[in-house]
Amino acid sequence: MKHADIQWQQGQPVSTDFDDIYFSREGGLEETEYVFMRQNGLPERWQGVEDFVIAETGFGTGLNFLTTVQHWLAKADVSSPTGACLHYLSIEKFPLSKPDLEQALACWPALDAVSAQLIENYPPAVKGFHHIPLFGQRVVLSLIFGDAQEQLPNLHAAVDAWYLDGFAPDKNPDMWTTAVFRQIARLSKPGTSFSTFTAAGVVRRGLQAAGFEVEKVKGFGKKREMLRGVVTEQHEAKDSAPWFALPRLGRKAEGNKHAVVIGAGIAGVRTAWSLAKRGWRVDIIERQAAMAQGGSGNPQGIVMPRISLGDSAESEFYDTAFFKAVRELNRLKQQYPELRWQQGGVLQLASSQRVRQQIERLDCAPELAQAISAEQASEIAGVEVTMPALYFPQAGWLDPVQSCQLLLCDAGDNVRLHTHSDVTSMQYVDGAWQLLDAEQSLILNAETVILANASAVSQFSQTAFLPIGHARGQISVIPASMHSKALRCAICHEGYILPATRGEHVIGASFLAGDDSVAPRHEEDEENIRQLQQSLPGLFAKQIPIADHRAALRATTTDRLPLLGPVADEGFFAEHYHDLHKGKAAAQYPAAKYLDGLYVNAGHGARGLTSAFLAAEVIASQVNHEPLAVSESIWQVLSPSRLQIRGFRKGPGS
Known part of the structure; x- marks a missing residue:
């Protein structure tokens, strides 16, 4: 992607692409707090909640993000539950280069304590969703590089507050279109708020038409007016691919945060780690005598990108998965210097x-x-x-067995490993999965089960249709x-x-x-x-x-991509989607139905050490009812039911 073209004028960054400033010369920090935080009712609205979701159009220098994070870290822990998480999703078409970002943030020494982690984890200008947990998982930044009109339809999230930033409507009209406003409404729910520095009529009318109640209020500094507003009704969005629809997100339901992961290779251990860091209790069931005895058991393995010719969801997944793996392995090595991760290219x-x-x-x-x-x-x-x-x-080699051991250690008491346990069948009884051995004796039961046992995921009757x-x-x-x-x-x-x-x-x-x-x-x-x-x-x-x-x-798998996500209700899919080849309108089909609490994370092939880290976040974000860790278009090519859907589209006998 193209980096932002920056000129520095009197120590402040100015975009030459849009001939506009990145932050107010009258006080960028104060402007962020007034325009975006105060007009969205923050930090008061996030007190006492388990998580809060902010979405932003225009990441720029990260000033809005860092100001918000500073308040979150100072206030959220006082009255919020243990493990409260701020999810911050921000779209940027022209990301700053890392040197420009460092120079811009040097203008705000008051933010040094929080900006250091952003700079350390700032991704290269590679298109896609960059999933970046920070501050001990108390903040998750989804930094999305791409055009807002393309990326907003790819978000799967339930947003609590919108920061509509970016450059002014007359400088950057593509950021302020009817299509953008409709997507903002789609991702909102009753009570979702927005604020923006502009009071332009095209913005006010566009947001009103999309379903927001909009009001003008006093602007910041010399600016006379700005806009803020709220959604009062649920926006009914039409799904262009209902056979891939995930449940609409809302506030997390209180419940028993316990999951079982079957399989103790890199995919299973990393999934357990990701859930444990979200406050889940996880049991890992492994049929072998120790973890990482299958494909993850080699003494060394390579962590490297998978280059594809052309722009595709597949290439975007592996690009962002690679940088995710590198960030996570570097973090793990900082904590455990003995980790045999050699980033030598x-x-x-x-x-x-x-x-x-x-x-x-x-x-x-x-x-x-x-x-x-x-x-x-x-x-x-x-x-x-x-x-x-x-x-x-940035590639290198890793000791897979040791990395699994250290991830398990890092997960702490929230994860228990059960070896010499072979799950041969499952049954769903009274809202939970019973996991049975060959003698039909109960090993464990849980409301949530993740199958990470490589090609053995298809041994169960519920998953026999999976193409692995x-x-x-x-x-x-x-x-x-x-x-x-x-x-x-x-x-x-x-x-x-x-x-x-x-x-x-x-x-x-x-x-x-x-x-x-x-x-x-x-x-x-x-x-x-x-x-x-x-x-x-x-x-x-x-x-x-x-x-x-x-x-x-x-x-x-036949298309060389892993299977990630909820397991389809095979009978429902066959009944409702068997005639996709006839070309009927998508609106005539019901939303997909999945087996309650059953997920799969498998099929990583020869690139498992690269893909496992992002894959675990895809699963954990779905299980924990968070904003999806990848785009909707990427999840559709990773969906466990994708090949079933392709077969229905081709028709009988194809």
Whole structure:
């Protein structure tokens, strides 16, 4: 995305794109407090509530956000429940660069204590939803980079207060359109308020037409008037895809915040962690003797982006998931320095036509990926590289087993792990799921269950329709050579090699779809070595001994995206959506129906270490009735029922 074009005039930022200032020269802090906080009745309205949702058009320098956060942290804990959370959603089409953000916020030393965390976690200019928990989960910033007219329809939230900011209507008319006002109303509920610095007639009339009661009040400083208002009736929104509809959000219902997660790999442990940080009690059920014994059990794994050609929901998910993973791993390493997370960058060699096309057509933020020459790749790697490459400067490698252990430790007493427990069936009785073993004995019951047990999610009668499979993968461990000891970063080719630890390299990995054996095979070791020697000749001698090896199964889907979210009521879907191929209007279909309290988080394939962190937030935000952690369009391509819907659209026999 394009960064904001900033000029600095007398120490203050001015947008050259819109010829307008970012904050008032008469006192930006005071303006924020008067225009946005006071006119929305804050902080009084959030006293005693479990959570509060603010949405903003125009993040700019983050001044409104930081001022609000400072008040939230000072006031909310006094009278609000333990674990109260401020959800702040802000859309920005032209994000400031990090240096410009730092320079702008330096104007407000009173905000230094809160601005430091924003600056540390500020994402690169990559389109999409950047989900950023701050201040020990007491604040969640969803910083949404993109055009407001495109991104507002993608929000799934129940907003309590709107900050309608951005540049003036005559400078930036696209921010103040009928379509924008309608989306603002769609995301509001009775009692939702708004305020804005402008008193322009087009804004007043547009908000009134959308269902707001609007009044003019005294403006800030020399500005004579501004607008504020409130919604008095529920806005009935028409869903363009009711078969993907999630329940409309409102105030959280009080209830038993207890969940069971089945599966103790990275997806399950991270999901349990995300719920625990929201005040949930979580039991993890694992059939093996310890956590992370399946696909998450390799000694090292790569955390890197997945580059797609073209702009798509898939590429947006993996881009934002990658930066989410990096932020969370860096946070975890700050807390636990022993974490084996080495952010040394990753090289993807141009060893295939697909990668060569990606290099030729690369158009993304340099923080995500860079196209470099063989000479540049050699300098980064510390060993000779003979072909061009994609360089992912923020990527690295991780010890998956240790990361699961530390996440469980960080979750504290809210999470309990039960090993040697194999759930073979489920039944829904009296509003709760009973989880049964092979003898039909009760293991646990809970109102909320998340299936994170890889391809085994489809073993239950309720989820047998889920389109999930598996692929065998085998890694090999080889002794480091005199030359390979100099390797400084992970290198991917048709396989991959990781820097030496304890005198050995992990290389890999085979990919055999449908093969369910986990017994190591000599021929797969040989293939791993062949690919390595073909792509990095001279790094090793011709004969490379095998020190160790390991095979495991990856859970896969046909479209290479995970299954995330509530499990569909299969019978309801078949009854109501079977004729989608006939092209009837969406309004003729009812909203989707899901099995109460049953969710799935599986199918991450070979990118689980990258996608698991954001995926856990997608699940936790749904379970906890929060604003969705990704856009609606992304969730639709992750929905567990997406392939079922595609089949209905194609028609019988297709």
